[in-house]
Amino acid sequence: SQSGCSLFPHSHYWIASKRIVTPQGIISGAVEIKGGSIVSIVKNKDWSGKFKQVVDYGNAVVMPGLIDVHAHLDDPGRAEWEGFPSGTKAAAAGGITTLIDMPLNNFPSTVSTETLKLKIEAAEKSIYVDVGFWGGLVPENAFNATALEALLDAGVHGLKSFMCPSGINDFPMTDARHIKAGLSVLAKYKRPLLVHSEIQSVVESHLETEDGGGDPRSYSTYLKTRPPSWEEAAVRELLTVTKDTRSGGPAEGAHLHVVHLSDASSSLDLIKEAKRRGDSITVETCPHYLAFSAEEIPDGDTRFKCAPPIRDAANKEKLWNALMEGDIDMLSSDHSPTVPELKLLNDGNFLKAWGGISSIQFVLPVTWSYGQKYGITLEQLVSWWSERPAKLAGQHSKGAIAIGNHADVVVWEPEVEFDLNEDHPMFVKNPSISAYIGKRLSGKVLATFVRGNLVYKEGNHAFAACGSTILAT
Ligand SMILES: NC(=O)NC(NC(N)=O)C(=O)[O-]
Ligand SMILES: [Zn+2]
Ligand SMILES: [Zn+2]
Structure with missing residues (x-):
């Protein structure tokens, strides 16, 4: 390691624990790390006392670092909303070792080789932490295969598009024709298209432009403006093109990933059906849809505003069931912060406030804490937060504690509870806008290693920012 990159600057050492989560199960033993990679994994009886540089974490859990495939760090252009330094410090403090940054909310949007640069x-x-990039699929480049290929050649891991207005002027929405064209290019690269799946219906959008038909400080007013039928309409439309991704189809090799699913009813049923038919499709949801329900969102508390919206408690139960059943493939943060002024916290107007939940540092304890009721396991956490996201983003050397992989590791204590208040070290730029502040959570991150560098330890970060930009090849 270069000096300053690690709080434990050794290039050859062992991480020991009684609970190491590996693809072969949970073991007690040690992970040998050399030159930033995992070179061996040994069971307790084989190593005790033999090695020199051992960090022994006792009963704390050692598992692969989380891979967040959906984060908006807003840099360059809107670094006051988050930015790479604060956003990746928060990620490291939350046990995330890799994130793939979304192509919008930064300015200019990442839709070309120049903007990717x-x-x-x-x-x-x-x-x-390590950071990769999604590129934007927008009307301007969708029918220009040369431009899309240049963007993919330049290293984006796949493309992202919106089927409704994104709220960002230089990131216009796409329709099924654009998506079909994008998929045919992506097929050659075997990279995915991620889609914000909501289609604004004329009648209901009318409500939003008016006053929503009710008190703008009441969450239910906002909820009515983005009904589940918007998600359903988008998924239905998407499925007209995902059949191209089937084996033998014109876009075989391409993959469609539905981001931040909120509707656990018709939209999810359609996705399940498409999977059964052999379409290459996956779906994520986010911790805020699993933690909160519409009924409990206080009047005027715009920290909870996001799109698609957080729905009722019955929907939340269905989302959990779908996750436990494997119908929802993975989790992501959709960390989408802004400055407090744009959240209109004083005004509390749900129709006008910026939509997006600030969460990147908290997703591990949130998933764990709210998942207790459903009996989630450490292996499921790894599957939802590491293994499957790694696969989606084409990160074959990440996402598992396995020999040959990058030494990307989170060490945490699932049983330790804490209050998310001013006493808890927070690294997101604008913590006041996070819906999680004030919650009591279980699952404290002790240490985060990225490629063998100890980048975070109990409230402190390594002196130097030594994460790598990861480009697809
Ligand atoms: N422009 C945005 O970042 N929008 C985001 N906002 C949310 N989710 O409320 C998103 O991912 O759609
Ligand atoms: Zn979105
Ligand atoms: Zn997003």
Whole structure:
């Protein structure tokens, strides 16, 4: 390790624990790390006392670092909303070792080789974890295969598009024709298309432009403006093109990933059906849809505003069931912060406030804490937060504690509870806008290693930002 990159600057050492989560099960033993990679994994009886550089974490859990495939770090252009330094410090403090940054909310949006270059320049030397990039699929480039290929050649891991207005002027929405064209290019690269799946219906959008038909400080007013039928309409439309991804189809090799599913009813049923038919499709949901329900969102508390919206408690139960059944494939943060002024916290107007939940540092304890009721296991956490996200983002050397993989590791204590208040070290730029502040959670991150560098330890970060930008090849 270069000096300053690690709080434990050794290039050859062992991480020991009684609970190491591996693809072969949970073992008691040690993980040998050399030159930033995992070189061996040994069971307790085989190693005790033999090695010199051992960090023994006792009963704390050692598992692969989380991979967040959906984060908006807003850099360059809107770094006051988050930015690479604070966003990746928060990620490291939350046990996330890799994140894939979304192509919008930064300015300019990442939709070309030139704008990707700006992203990479902004990220270099200012990231504490590994960071990759999604590129934007927008009307301007969708029918221009040369431009899309250039963007994919330049290293984006796949593309992202919106089927409704994104709220960002230089990131317009796409329709099924654009998506079909994008998929045919992605097929050659075997990379995915991620889609924000809501289609604004004329009648209901009318409500939003008016006053929502009710008190704008009441969450139910906002909820009515984005009904589940918006998600259902989008998924239905998407499925007209995902059949191209089937084996032997014109876009075989491409993959469609539905981001931040909130509707656990018709939209999910359609996705399940498409999977059964052999379409290459996956779906994620986010901790805020699993933690909160519409009924409990206080009037005027716009920290909870996001799109698609958090729905009722019955829907939340269905989301958990779908996750436990394997119908929802993975989790992501959809960390989408802004400055407190745009959340309109004083005004409390749900119709006008910025939509997006600030969460990146908290997703591990949130998933764990709210999942207790459903009996979630450490292996499921790893599957939802590491293994499957790694696969989606084409990160074959990440996502598992396995020999040959990058030494990307989170060490945490599932049983330790804490209050998310001013006493808890927080690294997101604008913590006041996070819906999780004030909650009591279980699951404290002790240490985070990225490629063998101890980048975070009990409230402290490594002196230097030595995360890598990861480009698809
Ligand atoms: N422009 C945004 O970042 N929007 C985000 N906002 C949310 N989720 O409320 C998103 O992912 O759609
Ligand atoms: Zn979205
Ligand atoms: Zn998002």
